[in-house]
Amino acid sequence: MAEQDLSEQAYLQDLPVVLSASRLLQPLSDAPNAMTVIDRQMIEASGFRSIADLFRLVPGMYVGNAGANTPIVSLNGVTDQYSRRMQVLIDGRSIYLPPFGGVAWQELPLLIEDIERIEVVRGPAAASHGSNSFYGVINIITRDASGGSGGTVSASRGEMGIVDASARFGGGGDDFDYRLSFGYRADDGDNPQVLNDGSANRLMNLRSNYRVDGDNTLEFMLGLGEGTSGQGTAGRLQEPFRDTSTQNDFQQLIWLHTWPGRDESKLTLSRTARQYTDPYKCIDNQECISTGAPQAFVADDASSRRQELEFQNTTQLGENNRAVWGGGIRSDYVNQPLLFPGPITLHQSRIFAHDEWRASESLLLNIGAMYEDDGAGHKSTSPRAALNYHLYPQHTLRASISSATRNPMMVEMYMSTAPQTYWSNGYIPPAENLRPEKILAKEIGYVGQFGALSVDGRAYYDKVRDIIMIDGFVNYIDGSYTLSNRADSFKNLFDATYKGVDLSAKYRWTDGSVTASYSHQQASCAFSSYPTQYFNPDIGQLVVQPGYQSEYLDLCSQSVPADSGSLLFEQQMYETYRFSLGYYARSKIRVTDVSSGFPPESPMRRVDLRLVRQLGKAERTGGGEIAVVLQNAFQDNYTGYGNVTQRIGLTFKRRAYITATFNL
Amino acid sequence: MLSALVFVLLGLTSAMAEPQRVTVVLSETGGSYQAFGDLLRDKLQASGSELSIGHVGDLLRQGDLYIAVGMKAAVELADREAPVLNVFIPKSGHDRLLLESRRRGTSYSAIYLDQPPERQVALLRAVLPHVRKVGVLYSDPPPELPSVRKLLADSGLELNERKLDQRPLNDALESVLEESDVLMVLPDASVYNPGTIRNILLTAYRKQIPLVGISQAYVRAGALCAVYSKPEQIAEQAAAMIRRYAESGRLSAAQYPAEFEVSVNMQVARSLDLRIKDAAMLRAEVRGKP
Secondary structure, eight states: OOGGGGSSHHHHOOOOOOSOTTTSOOOTTTOSSEEEEEEHHHHHHHOOSSTGGGGGGSTTEEEEESSTTSEEEEESSOOOTTOOSEEEEETTEEOOBTTTTBOOGGGOSOOGGGEEEEEEEESOOHHHHOTTOSSEEEEEEEOOTTSOSEEEEEEEEETTTEEEEEEEEEEEOSSEEEEEEEEEEEEOOSOTTTBOOOEEEEEEEEEEEEEEETTEEEEEEEEEEEEEEEEOBTTOTTSOOEEEEEEEEEEEEEEEEEOSTTOEEEEEEEEEEEEEEEEEEEOOHHHHHHTOOGGGEEEEEEEEEEEEEEEEEEEEOSTTEEEEEEEEEEEEEEEOTTTSSSOEEEEEEEEEEEEEEEEETTEEEEEEEEEEEOSSSOEEEEEEEEEEEEEETTEEEEEEEEEEEEOOOHHHHHOOBOTTSSSSSEEOOOSSOOOOEEEEEEEEEEEEEETTEEEEEEEEEEEEEEEEEEEEEEEEBTTBOBTTBEEEEEEEEEEEEEEEEEEEEEEEETTEEEEEEEEEEEEEEEESSOOGGGGOHHHHHHHHTTTTTHHHHHHHHHSSOSEEEEEEEEEEETTTEEEEEEEEEEOOBOOTTSOTTSOOBOOEEEEEEEEEEEESSTTSTTOEEEEEEEETTTOOOOBOOOSSGGGTTOBOOOEEEEEEEEEO | OHHHHHHHHHHHHHHHHSOOEEEEEESSSSHHHHHHHHHHHHHHGGGTOEEEEEETTSOOOOOSEEEEESHHHHHHHHTSSSOEEEEEEOHHHHHHHHHHHOOOGGGEEEEESSOOHHHHHHHHHHHOTTOOEEEEEESSOOTTHHHHHHHHHHTTOEEEEEEOOSSOHHHHHHHHHHTOSEEEOOSOTTTSSTTTHHHHHHHHHHTTOOEEESSHHHHHHTOSEEEEOOHHHHHHHHHHHHHHHHHHSOOOOOBOOSSOEEEEOHHHHHHTTOOOOOHHHHHHHHHHOO
């Protein structure tokens, strides 16, 4: 036996702070907002291949797709393809990219297997999660680098041309850990005869940490992704089948310093970039349709980049009071010649502080605010207050009031295109400065524990002011107004009200669990200011006919599913088998960029099944598993996003795939 | 045997005749070692003892009584023909020195750094009254294992042990966590060290399993709780033993720390959805145990 083993070292050694305040998951009963946690076990049980699909497990969340390679994820209504009203973070890095402000879910250089858990905050949380935490926050936490040495390889094959492969490795020394993943995901899309919606993506993802000393840790993360994504609709000459290419990369450095006691400081530096090339973009609608002349098509290149520096402190103000405060600066850059006259850079800055005070054993108060300057002339403050009252240790009531702003995106402020070129209608920058959208959310909630059963529910009432929408027919080309010869702009046009009820429950037993959620929601909209056309007698006359503007009021209320829910059941069977079943349902919904001339997405009732045969010890060296997943097992013919005739009635077909995983 | 007797008698007379010379030998500079030395000096100020503090390898001042702080110092002093009080060493370390040096009797004693297994098990039961399965990980079976096993069994708890063979730490860790409600740290620097603790704590946290540590550093790192003695408490106990030695010329038998602290990480407790008593209540409860 080594001499060291009998020494005092084990007792006196200095250890790094691992479960720091910022790493710990806040228990639902203490959280200032409604929150859903999707953990590793749920991710595996769901059998989903794509990260976007996981949000089907969140009450009230809509997951749709504008083609298999363009998922739409949204909370609350007025959703369009880009669903820009959420904050999306991966390990604290905002991945929301300009100029459209959405997330290219399919292209993220992150394997679903490398996700540790996802926390979804349902409601505005700008005070704690930064800009754009408007309808909610998706906070993806990846597996730590210290997951041990060894490797895992996995391969999938399935219908719809599914071919996935991944290899993940980990290792390290006394002060250094890393995990490194390589992945490939490809499929032919859902409806390859009609839509060119297949995709193939390669990625690499590295996460490492270096323990400088007991009080300082450096974490470095890096990701690279490269892929092709199909575009085009059969029968539409202006949208021929072609493959667009994308490149995504990010780098992130985190310095975590822990002070004596439980205080900590965290400095995060990150950079996220995306390159997109559509080699054959139609820029002359008429020409493309009538002659299909090659000169009517050009390459559409877009590059966007976000760089960010954030400083965050957690300060313990006494035994029962903790403050988190800090600030950040960010620069967003875009260059897309077909949409903007030149490159655009915006410098945004913000400060934030929030405080968690345990006023008594049963009362917890959360108060905070963020102040930001978006660098485009908008300054705003977003406060939040929440009260959690523990009726009994196992039963908590929550009341909260919370606000956030959504700053106008670059496309809304600066996009400038001629009619019948990039889009069928032209765009000009707004004549009147856009104001940020504002949300004020009020909710009451309950979180309870009955033995192995945990439940939570809430009722909410959200008021949104100044929703930015397309302001049609603000300009005309060549002196005449026609539907096909117009320029639109963006304007703060609507106020919306969302109200609803969410419920979720989880029950665990020794070798299985069931998670269920249900959400009922309602949306209504009203004009907050008049569309520009209302003041123009010439345009007004014309517009009466297509009813273009007021149509949005109608669409707005359809932009949330009245009822939606999910159920995920998992059970271990006969030692070596694991079975899971996912049920996902929602009533009809219409994404707002699908006009009333097209049917809404039909109700969905989909069942996914997964059966796993474990080989050896599942998570250990030499072990592995074979998993078979059957998505939409009973072939529910629900339709998807369709904003053109050819896309109407396309359904998500049943598909099976098999995945083999081995631990080296 | 005779020489030992003579030595004891000499010690006795010298203690009576002039101020007792106490030589403290620290295994390391700074940190808890130095803190212990300083605290001991404070506590002995009024006793009339002359205290000198040196380090392992230093030319040491002749003393009537040596205080070895840490294993290195204890090893160096084990062969001296002088009374030695070992502190900051685990019971297992002291036991081995007893075996190797064949020192016995009232001139060789220790205040252990570790807590009696009874106290550790008492804390575990006070913090988590509902746990049934207690996991432990080690590279070699620690000497206290049999008594821990028996104590747990007496309380109706099940011990789930895994030995780290050639397998990677993670295999043993995953396997022990799968079948345990709590992971109890047993001192083993090849399992628990600054390089592995991150992996251990994060893996346990992912599985919602709390860790019971053996020092405050564990609690700060993310363990749920720990029972330990502060250098001040050990210094107090050592000072009392030194005073008694000055009076009687005999060192009391080797003993565990009498006074102790309980530390809990409430943030971790909340995050794991565990509603636990606060540190003061737990300490009182553990103290109340026989």
